[in-house]
Amino acid sequence: MSNRLKKISPITKIFFIFSILVLFLWVVPTAISYYKNKNIYAQKVSQLEKLDSREIPADVKPFHSEVFKTDAKNYFDNIEIVSIPNNEYNITIAFNIDKLPKFYNFLKNISLNYKISLEDKLLYKDKDKEKKIKVNMIVKPY
Amino acid sequence: MSNQEQYVTITHYKEREFYFLNYAIQTEDGFIAKDIEQFHESDKIKFIERIRKLQSKYQNNNVVSISLVANQIVSQNNDKNRATAKIFQDTFVTQDEIDVGDIPTTLYFSPFAILYEHYKDMLNDKLTLFIGYFDRKLFMMFATDDKIHQSWIIGTRGLTEKQIAERVYKSMQAYYKISYNFADHIEMLVAEENPKLLKFLREELSLHIELAQSNIHNLLHYMASSQDIAKSSYIKSFKKIEIPKHTPIKEDKPKEINSTREYKREKQNLNDIKIDNSEKDFIGKIKSLFSSSNDTQNSSILATILPLLIILVIGTFFHIKNSQISNKIYKKDIQISAHKTNIQLANISKNIFQSMGKNGELTEATISTKGVDLKGIVWGIEPLKSSLKKLYSNGKFAIKPLENFMTEFSFTSNK
Numbered sequence: 001m002s003n004r005l006k007k008i009s010p011i012t013k014i015f016f017i018f019s020i021l022v023l024f025l026w027v028v029p030t031a032i033s034y035y036k037n038k039n040i041y042a043q044k045v046s047q048l049e050k051l052d053s054r055e056i057p058a059d060v061k062p063f064h065s066e067v068f069k070t071d072a073k074n075y076f077d078n079i080e081i082v083s084i085p086n087n088e089y090n091i092t093i094a095f096n097i098d099k100l101p102k103f104y105n106f107l108k109n110i111s112l113n114y115k116i117s118l119e120d121k122l123l124y125k126d127k128d129k130e131k132k133i134k135v136n137m138i139v140k141p142y
Numbered sequence: 143m144s145n146q147e148q149y150v151t152i153t154h155y156k157e158r159e160f161y162f163l164n165y166a167i168q169t170e171d172g173f174i175a176k177d178i179e180q181f182h183e184s185d186k187i188k189f190i191e192r193i194r195k196l197q198s199k200y201q202n203n204n205v206v207s208i209s210l211v212a213n214q215i216v217s218q219n220n221d222k223n224r225a226t227a228k229i230f231q232d233t234f235v236t237q238d239e240i241d242v243g244d245i246p247t248t249l250y251f252s253p254f255a256i257l258y259e260h261y262k263d264m265l266n267d268k269l270t271l272f273i274g275y276f277d278r279k280l281f282m283m284f285a286t287d288d289k290i291h292q293s294w295i296i297g298t299r300g301l302t303e304k305q306i307a308e309r310v311y312k313s314m315q316a317y318y319k320i321s322y323n324f325a326d327h328i329e330m331l332v333a334e335e336n337p338k339l340l341k342f343l344r345e346e347l348s349l350h351i352e353l354a355q356s357n358i359h360n361l362l363h364y365m366a367s368s369q370d371i372a373k374s375s376y377i378k379s380f381k382k383i384e385i386p387k388h389t390p391i392k393e394d395k396p397k398e399i400n401s402t403r404e405y406k407r408e409k410q411n412l413n414d415i416k417i418d419n420s421e422k423d424f425i426g427k428i429k430s431l432f433s434s435s436n437d438t439q440n441s442s443i444l445a446t447i448l449p450l451l452i453i454l455v456i457g458t459f460f461h462i463k464n465s466q467i468s469n470k471i472y473k474k475d476i477q478i479s480a481h482k483t484n485i486q487l488a489n490i491s492k493n494i495f496q497s498m499g500k501n502g503e504l505t506e507a508t509i510s511t512k513g514v515d516l517k518g519i520v521w522g523i524e525p526l527k528s529s530l531k532k533l534y535s536n537g538k539f540a541i542k543p544l545e546n547f548m549t550e551f552s553f554t555s556n557k
Contacts, residue, residue, distance in 0.1 A: 012446045019450040027457040034464040041467055044474040051481055060477065061326075062348030066318045100495060104488040108481075115348070115473070117480035122487055124507040126518075142476050 063141035150200035307346035513556035
């Protein structure tokens with residue numbers, strides 16, 4: 001056995017040791033990390049499912065200003081989307097005050113429906129005397 | 143069987159300063175393609191002579207080429223003043239003229255016809271964007287099963303992959319503006335592999351793109367393989383396609399046999415192709431090392447590097463998978479945090495508007511999860527103050543009489 005080992009060339013031995021090192025220092029930790037992350041991801045998916053109160057859950061869509069506008073027009077009278085620096089969009093929605101519950105619902109589900117996060121600041125303005133309000137929000141697609 | 147009876151497709155096209163030539167013997171089971179030959183444009187005479195030689199050797203032939211010009215369009219009109227080919231029903235592909243530059247050609251196809259032929263079985267009522275990548279040009283068409291709605295060609299020479307992806311995105315936006323319809327499914331047929339472009343397209347469009355890959359010659363051999371498929375060509379006067387029942391495969395040792403059915407099944411995404419290629423290359427390397435097994439030096443190299451190679455392949459696989467899942471976790475985290483903030487904002491807004499009741503009316507409100515800043519008209523000062531204080535005990539409530547006998551209130555709170 002020792003004779004056979006002696007016959008192996010030094011370069012082969014170095015490669016073999018290097019392979020073992022790569023296996024234990026890189027491959028095994030990466031594989032463990034992958035399986036751990038897989039579990040974490042499954043937990044996150046289930047956490048989000050619990051938070052999701054939509055009647056008909058749908059997959060989250062990439063944000064596209066025109067698609068968003070078209071979807072929002074089904075609920076509100078007027079919607080404007082302006083692209084601003086830092087890959088953000090300024091969204092202004094105008095609607096009658098009696099549509100406030102609809103707006104709350106829309107707001108709650110916005111990040112479930114689109115890949116966007118909302119800046120933690122909403123600006124409500126009394127638009128005119130006809131009980132219309134205007135809401136301004138800034139969103140960032142991810 | 144003699145060469146005269148065999149049906150042969152001779153394919154050629156020009157890319158930059160080179161002509162590329164290939165021929166394939168068509169059999170009932172598919173075509174048997176030969177080696178691709180390359181000629182510099184200065185050798186044009188030699189190139190034409192080679193075509194003529196092949197034509198004389200195989201008299202039952204069609205010489206097939208592709209139109210790679212950028213000014214071709216897909217439309218519903220059969221413009222008889224221009225070179226037009228019917229793709230299907232009332233859909234035609236049109237270009238100003240056929241310019242094959244005195245090179246023999248009997249069939250001449252548009253990439254749009256090839257794209258349609260390649261993907262027609264998967265068309266349905268949902269809008270799909272098909273992209274063909276030939277000669278550094280993107281041939282794009284938005285299609286449903288009954289119609290090709292729009293087509294565009296984007297030249298990509300001199301552009302970075304990111305710039306190309308941005309242009310594709312802009313085309314999709316432009317199409318949305320005219321049709322209010324958004325293609326959320328993309329198929330891509332490439333004549334040469336460009337993983338970087340695919341990566342940027344997927345990132346820029348945030349959509350998964352299925353990929354199929356085949357070289358231009360094979361696509362053309364397929365297009366000219368039967369009368370039915372060949373009808374969507376610019377040049378109509380081609381020889382009737384008749385494939386002999388028994389083609390002598392033994393005579394011409396096949397380099398590559400692509401059956402029509404197999405060809406259709408070849409649609410693979412990039413990952414499949416990558417794995418296939420890497421497997422092929424890897425197996426090829428192993429085979430080549432083993433094939434010279436008499437050479438002890440090679441086998442010792444193999445024994446030395448094989449374990450390391452295997453470990454590196456496994457490591458790379460897990461590394462890629464791990465990066466992908468980490469990215470997904472990061473995005474899920476953003477979504478969860480954004481969703482929680484949105485719920486909070488919706489609840490705070492609801493409480494603020496409810497607390498107004500009939501005691502006041504908001505004219506301006508800035509609402510965040512950290513605090514609120516409200517301004518409006520008040521009618522019942524004490525009830526409004528107490529309901530707002532219930533929500534924000536540390537809030538500052540102030541009133542200011544207005545000239546019109548009304549009273550303005552302001553309320554500021556920070557958590």
